[in-house]
Amino acid sequence: MQKMTGREWFDSSASALTALLPATRNQLDAPGLGEWDVRSLLGHTCRAFTTVERYLSAGAESPTRQPDVDSPADYYRGASAMLADAHQVELRGKDAGRELGDDPAAAAEAIAQRVCDLVARTPAHAIVLTPVGAMRLDDYLPSRAFELTVHGLDLALATGQPIPERLQQNIGNAITLCSQIxxxxxxxxxxxxxxxxxxxxxxxxxxxxxxxxxxxxxxxxxxxxxxxxxxxxxxxxxxxxxxxxxxxxxxxxxx
Structure with missing residues (x-):
């Protein structure tokens, strides 16, 4: 397993995901994951980026300056206690897919670039205010990298693409996080x-x-x-x- 920081894992998984985007253009209506087609799967995957934006914005507006949650494993343990209804998750993914517009691949690439740029200029200690509690950005990013790794694999398999080398390298990090959860x-x-x-x-x-x-x-x-x-x-x-x-x-x- 390649040793990397949470930021490096996030950037690497984002890069791997964007490499998969061009081949999705002619497969948007193909089965993606469960009841999601490829468009909906891509929309849901983009939440790994947009949550960073939203939670950083919420953290900047909050008086909270100390983290409540110290690790991505603790984040997932907390999240497991407040799981959304599966049907609501399904609908949310479909809505996110529609919001990507007429060219979901281009929209997803723009989102990825925008959020990666935001992360690059934001200090490690910046507070993100998640539904589970306040976290340092660099403690939250591995959970986003995990989602990008997981759904990057989903997207590659759904569209019949080879798994990008960077995504292959990140699987070990995801399994390590699984073992911690x-x-x-x-x-x-x-x-x-x-x-x-x-x-x-x-x-x-x-x-x-x-x-x-x-x-x-x-x-x-x-x-x-x-x-x-x-x-x-x-x-x-x-x-x-x-x-x-x-x-x-x-x-x-x-x-």
Whole structure:
């Protein structure tokens, strides 16, 4: 796994995502993730950028100057306690996709550039005011990098594109964050699953097969099923379910 700061991970994942955008133009109505088409998946993915803008703005207007949440793992634990209804998340993604307009790829690229520029000129200690609590920007950014990594993989698989090298390099960071979010039981299941000692839990196993990730099993051993970066969070913490159309139903909370 490549060692990098949260900012570096964020920038790298943003760059990988923008590399995927041109090929989405002719596939906007294709299945993306669950009930989302590619347009909606892209709209939801852009929230990893726009939340940075909104929460920095809210932090600047707030008298809060000390963080309540100290790490991305704590952020996700807090978010898991206030998950939005899956149907509302689905609708929010569709709305976000429509808001990208007539050329979603160009709109997404502009959003990514704007927010990356904002992050570059904002100090690490700047306060972001999230639904979970106040955080330092550099403690919040790994959660956005995680979302970009997860949904970058979703987008690549949905549009039949090779996974960009930068995205490949970031998967280890996402799995590390998954392990930090995990309960003790989930961590044992994760480690034994990816090393081929045990099969992963049925829902996670089924979810991964639906994502077409079985070809990676040679990396971990023939008895293993590969672990998608978001699987522990989405399935272990949130209990996402697969559906008949796409790889899995979108599910999330404050992300």
């Amino acid at each position: 995990a309960t003790a039981k989930q961590a044992v299941q994760l480690l034994r699953g990816i090393t081929g000692r045990d099969r992963l839990p049925p829902r996670l196993h089924r979810h991964l097969k639906q994502r077409g990730l079985g070809e990676c099993e040679h990396f971990f051993g023939r008895a293993a099923e590969p672990v998608a970066p978001q699987s522990l969070w989405r399935l272990g913490a949130c209990g996402a379910q697969g559906d008949r159309r796409g790889p899995a139903s979108p599910r999330g909370g404050a992300a």
